[in-house]
Amino acid sequence: MHDIKVIRDNPQTFDHALKRRGLEEEAVWLATTNSRYLAILRVLESWRHKRKIASDKIHQAMKANDTEMVTALKSEVVECKTAIAQLEIEEKEIDSELKKRLEGIPNLPLPEVPDGADEHGNVQHHIFGKKRDYAFTPKPHDDLGGALGDMDFEAAAKLSGARFVVLKRGLARLERAIGQFFLDVHTGEHGYTEVNPPLLVRDDAMFGTAQLPKFADDQFRATRTPTIEESEAVWSAMGLAQKEGRAVTGEDRRRFLDIKQSVGLWLIPTAEVPLTNLVRDSILDEKELPLRFTALTPCFRAEAGAAGRDTRGMIRQHQFSKVELVSITTPEASKDEHERMLSCAEEVLRRLGLHYRVMTLCTGDMGFASQKTYDIEVWMPGQGEGGAYREISSCSVCGDFQARRMDARYRASDGKPRFVHTLNGSGTAVGRALIAVMETYQQADGSIAVPDVLQPYMGGRKAIGREG
Missing domain, CATH: 1.10.287 (Helix Hairpins)
Incomplete structure (x- = not known):
């Protein structure tokens, strides 16, 4: 805003x-x-x-x-x-x-953000590692997972339709291991506070981080039928007041909205929504800042604007797991915090031994709420001839854009309240990290070598092969 x-x-x-x-x-x-x-x-x-x-x-x-x-x-x-x-x-x-x-007006880009109309205008910031050489033709993750018997899209389609997957045995555990590894690094070494937030949120939470109203079609909304008691309460809050010839009070409206929103909540598209909204409608002490939160949650996206894109495999799902990073800081510190957040997201990928590049997004490819965004694109050798880079993390600084929508402020040393600056980033997308690990660490026999840092989370297991 x-x-x-x-x-x-x-x-x-x-x-x-x-x-x-x-x-x-x-x-x-x-x-x-x-x-x-x-x-x-x-x-x-x-x-x-x-x-x-x-x-x-x-x-x-x-x-x-x-x-x-x-x-x-x-x-x-x-x-x-x-x-x-x-x-x-x-x-x-x-x-x-x-x-x-x-x-409906997006955030304004910082001066250093490159100009461009779409992803072709993005600029490479730096690169880590290099592409691996294989003595065989690398396979895509869905072929690998299907051959192992641990990745089942048909079963998921029977349960929920397209863009869902059922993971079993070794791959289910490997995905869990990746998420736990990310959380342990971010909380134990990077100073983020772990949070287990609600997965269902109200309209005002989605508005605060700018998913609403512009991107409502990209979200999933869970609704239920009001109970008789709730329906009667709505009448009491609104209709009865008018029937009695008195003005509807602010308390009446709050009661009505509480009831209305209790029967219709949004499934979070990212933990950015509940984590950032932890500071909504509040005035923090400057000494508390920066606040750094992280969470490993399922995320839900309708992908309404992605029809026909990435329909194969796990690249673009309606439900996926992600470790989110959120920072709340002062305007003076937000740029440095952005660079810090990027380095935290990079670190977990480096320890997994994954090759990636960091891109500075151009003005035409940034998200609605962002002032500046870095995308981390991990190399996936099974994505077509020669492999392909795929986004695995976006780290964005939003300035006071979200804070104004949430009325999130801090009291500076001069005693005056000012809007905080908010930042968010993936630290990182667990499903895509699973894909990257599978394709990068695949072996000629179709098994998947387990990266060294994940072996303690896998009970010492060094490889995932077909079981039974």
């Missing part, structure tokens, strides 16, 4: 940044609409003030038995109420229109 005051004061800078993202200018419309909104508020306040003065005078006139004055003042109050009612409608309409427009 953007600060309308900053847009109003720096319209050319704002529009230039939007153009770098390939978007149309917005500053003039936003500033003009905001000016209209402020003008209506001023007029509204003057009418409210006029009504208050007239109401006060009515009491004085009644005490003085001045019926003529009372009648005139009551007429004036009616006039005020009519004007106020109309202005309040206009004020709400413009406010809603302005918020809706602001909610």
Whole structure:
């Protein structure tokens, strides 16, 4: 979310940044609409003030038995109420229109982010390791897993449909080992606090990290039918108030929203959502920062915008496991924290002995909430002739974009509250790490060598072959 005051004061800078993202200018419309909104508020306040003065005078006139004055003042109050009612409608309409427009505008890229329209504009930052040579033609992970009998897409399709997988025996344990290894490194060496968050979250949590409202079609929503008691409570909160001729209070609305959201929750697309929202609606002490959280969770994505892409194997699934990294910090420290987060995500891949490259995403390929993003792309030798690089982690700095949507602030040393800066990154995607390990460590007989760092998590097992 953007600060309308900053847009109003720096319209050319704002529009230039939007153009770098390939978007149309917005500053003039936003500033003009905001000016209209402020003008209506001023007029509204003057009418409210006029009504208050007239109401006060009515009491004085009644005490003085001045019926003529009372009648005139009551007429004036009616006039005020009519004007106020109309202005309040206009004020709400413009406010809603302005918020809706602001909610749909992505974050602005930092100056050092390369310009580009799509992934072809991304720039290689650095590379680790090199491609392995094989005395045989490397196979893709789904062929390897199928031959081992440990990766079953047909069984998953019977249970849930396309883009799901059932892992068994050695591969199920290997995926679990990878996730546990990632968590142990990040908590034991990198200073992240492990969190086991809810997998179902409310609308405002998804809004806070910018999955809503723009990307609702990419998410899964779990709903249920309200109970009789809940339905009656909704009526009590909203309908009964109106029936009794009283105004619906803020408490009524909160009660209504609590009930409404309890029957419709979102499955998290990433643990970034609950981890970042841990600081929503709060003012932290600057001494607490940075806060660093990590979690290993299932993640759920509808992949509505990826129809026809990566339909084979485990590359793009509706459900997958991921270790997420989230940092909450001050504006002054966020750039350094971004580099630190990238190094943490890289470290676990280095210990697995995986070859990868780091790409700085261009303006046209960054996520909606990001100011700057590094993608780590791991080499998978079984992905076509010569292999292919596949994204396994994205590390992004978001500035105060998410913090404004969540109202997440800290109290600086001068005593003034300021918005925190948020960062998130994959540390890393466990399913894709499994694929990379399988394809990188495959052997001529179709077995999978277990990397040294994972063997303690596998009970000392050094290879996964066909069992039974």
